[in-house]
Amino acid sequence: MNATPSTSVLAGTMDDPASRPWLKSYPPSVPADIDEAQIGTLNDIFRKALADYPNRPAVESFGARMTYARLGREAEAVASWLQGQGLNKGDRVAIMLPNVMAFPAILFGVLLAGGTVVNVNPLYTPRELTYQLKDSGARFLFVLENFAATVEESLPEIELDQVVLVTPGDLLGLKGAIVNLVSRHVKKAVKPFRLPRAVPFKAALAEGAKRRPQAVAVAPDDIAFLQYTGGTTGVAKGAVLLHRNVVANVLQCEAWMLPFFGERQDHVMVTALPLYHIFALTVCGLLMTRIGGCQLLIANPRDIPGFVKTLQKSRITLMSGLNTLYNALAHAPGIEKVDFSQMVFAVSGGMATQEAVAKKWKDVTGQPIVEGYGLSETSPVVCANRLDIEDFTGTIGYPLPSTDVTVRSSDGAILPYGERGELCVKGPQVMAGYWQRPDETAKVMTQDGWFRTGDVAVILPGGEVKIVDRMKDMVLVSGFNVYPNEVEDVIAKHPLVMEAAVIGLPDEHSGEAVVAYVVRKDPALTADDLRQFCRENLTGYKVPRRIEFRESLPKTNVGKVLRRALKEEVEQAQAR
Template sequence: MTSQPWMEEYKKWNVNPEFTRPDPEKTLSTTITENLVKFQDKTAFFYLDQKFSYQDVNVYSQKLATYLQNLGLAVGSRIAVMLPNIIQYPIATFAIIRAGYVLVNVNPMYTQRELYHQVQDSGAEVLIIMGQTLEQLNHLNECSALKYVISTQPLDFIQDQPETIYSQSAQYPDKQFSDFKQAIDQVQVIDFKIPLQHQDDTVILQYTGGTTGVSKGAELSHRNILFNIAQNSTVFISHFGDRYATEDEYVFCALPLYHIYGFTICLFSYGLSRGFANVLIPNPRDLDALVDQYHKHPPTVFPGVNTMFNALAHHPRFRELDHSRLKTTTGGGASILKSTEALWYEVTSCHIYEGYGLSETSPTATFNPPLSRRFSGTVGLPLAGTEILILDDEGKPVELNQPGEIAIRGPQVMKGYWQQPEATAQVFTKDGFFLSGDIGCMDEQGYITILDRKKDMILVSGFNVYPNELEGVLSKHPKILECAVIGIDDEKSGQVPKAFIVKQDDSLTQDEILTYLKQQLTSYKLPKYIEFVPGLPKSAVGKILRRELPRTVQLNAKAC
């Protein structure tokens, strides 16, 4: 390790830095098989109130793995999965990895253009997709490498479904269309061959950066995922002890599993590694349905994002629920606001323990110790086995408590971007640190505070203004439900902040906001424009998308 001011904090909070490294002979494929058998009698998933055991998932994924191998695909072939949190997602994921292929996770909310780019860029030969989405696709011939399309319906494993008719079959004679459930049912004998794989082989292409340019596939190896599971175990053990889950311990899986946060934390670190049952939430935006599932299956662990916690904490029925079973709430994806955490704790009596990571880090890089029983306002300490430096614009480490770019080195850091050597070279230092693009600082104990994304920083007359700081102050106002701040061009100052506000109370005025902010912020940090909006654009994970906010001055925007 280059510098380890956080080791004393590890000791204080019962975290063992000497985590058990994965057996170098094992792959994610063999680990999936072993753990599905180990927990075969336990519930693996709740989906639409139906239970699926680890044994059920074992059999279904073995059969689908056999079906895929029977297509004649070579080991290492890419298979794209474009599904929400339905039971078919973990079945498909485990089958693809066990059969020796590379999983390409695709956002099910992607447009046709975004899907085609990802399929074409990855060279995926198989696409597993919802039937409704498939019917909306045109020009599949643009995906030249794509040979097989497997369609499914949300209720396929809940009730009998009529045989699917594929209208595209005649239009695309060079592509074979089939049905997910029928593919599994037609395999009578499970005879899939265990593939020859190594830990450094790519197992997942996790695409990132699509909304800021052409999306790139982060190549994650078996080793990356296995090490991150092992690293996350140090946090679990510090809190729960080195044990497996009981039958009535659940993970509330409202995070989309195609996203690396939900994928590694829900599906593997808690689910497959510790035997928790995941409560699958297909549509986290349906708050009433989400609250119903929380009531029916009160979770032990709830990984989520700020917007989700904020919305639930304001939901009248959620506030009335019994939260005594909830032991850990973990936040990531975007900064957890202090106001959100305070309200969440008021409602649930459980703190939010914030962590930090990226698609390129599998994802976890930092964590807050659960035994601290507090909200630190930081993203915590470097995860065991992880080195973090804060670098200036010249790539040199800065002093403690000084801002700079967060650079990460560890076994969970990706191999690189798929078929993009130049882009890969740009994000790695000569000594192997991954440049995150995030601005942060580290204190004397090793706790890291995220100030902002490097590209989101606002430069006002030469002064750095971080949107996260403004949003943190705004969110504390009792009449504000949600907010976002961006920089817009200004002839005098170069850039100025603009605030978008979703009201909690209709009586809120722009003058009231300005008066409040002037008591909290120095003048150059004050937003020059304030605009009230009915809602904010969000990703499927619930992260507010600043880049989709208009960088123009609307008629109803208050000039300050």
């Protein structure tokens, strides 16, 4: 694999407080560095949670709750079944599920058995699924029955030892039968499929529960996850995340957040982003396990009316999401009836949070959006705002403990604070490399061992980091750099705009032209109105040359706007 080891201490830089200006802005009780002696495995974290919090709720789904003690039993049954099927330490097991009750039990079951988890987006096409299963070499696949038809199409091209069919109602008790009935016959969410050799999840659990799993000596340097990048900037690659990488990030997040959690120990995290996404996996699934919190699993966050009803019936203290989700919730009927009085924070990541969305969210809930930043390759969190901010800051905050960042020029030179360049990261959360891609690993690692994020950033004098944009999304207009995030943020402030995406398209006069795709709140809004609004807020060359109104924007399955898809659409139209 040619893994590149990650380190948390850069001699002469990390140890020099003067080179880490963010430390003086840390809350008093947050350490500069985590205690790396505590970095063990995710299995250690899980087993400690089972011992310390057996009777606390660990997961809630469709109104049913599961304690840590029961989660432990179900995870052990999964581990035992996998071992009985011949799973060896290090074998890859794919999980193709949304946020259903079975997900955490399967996740920890794979890890307890000594396996490596391959998180798979359940909305993948057969082509995408085939690629990821082949690339990872997964031997087993747990899939929700709703997506089994996709697996059926992929089977002729892949080699799997076993497919396990999960239902939305698994582990929900009597309520599970109702959930499955609605899914299959009311919503008709299960397409016809034929997988005659597939094993029902209930049958696998029953078989696995007959014996305890064999103990496996899992070490911090063993691979916990192959976390595939979204493929929005090229071919999807599996980021190799060792147990030590992910545990380090859990400890970093805990160190950053714990001072703000207060005395209460019954936290409930709204887990709306899918657990196959690295942000939800670490910040919701694993951090909540570490502190004995409960995950409120939202199986379909796109069902905004249903989501709001769930929130109305729940006591919530923590929330994670991203810009498009907060925007949709803030405008949803009934959101004013949700009790946000006990909420400690609402954190956002995955894409840039727009000021207009943050303002609307605070107007509705009384809570600011706390923006953070991370990537699959960094397990994921690199930076986060302080949790005690009063208002949205427009930055991604400060590097977490044991994390160092620099901004570099195209030739790799470290730039002074205040100058724009590529954000580079060093810390114990940085991946070991890309799975079987030493060439791709080399492209994202500097010669002195820093991970190149591909994002343009500025480190402000006080140590805050501000993301300007993706390097590949930058638009070059007559030699001037235009960053889509900035233009999108301005457009989103117009009171008649719901959301917007900005791209650059070839232009014979200026090299590239700025083009905006906009979803309106009110059809009365015209392109001329919006262009005039932009002229009032942007330098002339940043104003969109063309504005196109849409009913919706293309997004990834976690809600991130796909600028690439808009570009491809235009290119295909021109090729006809």
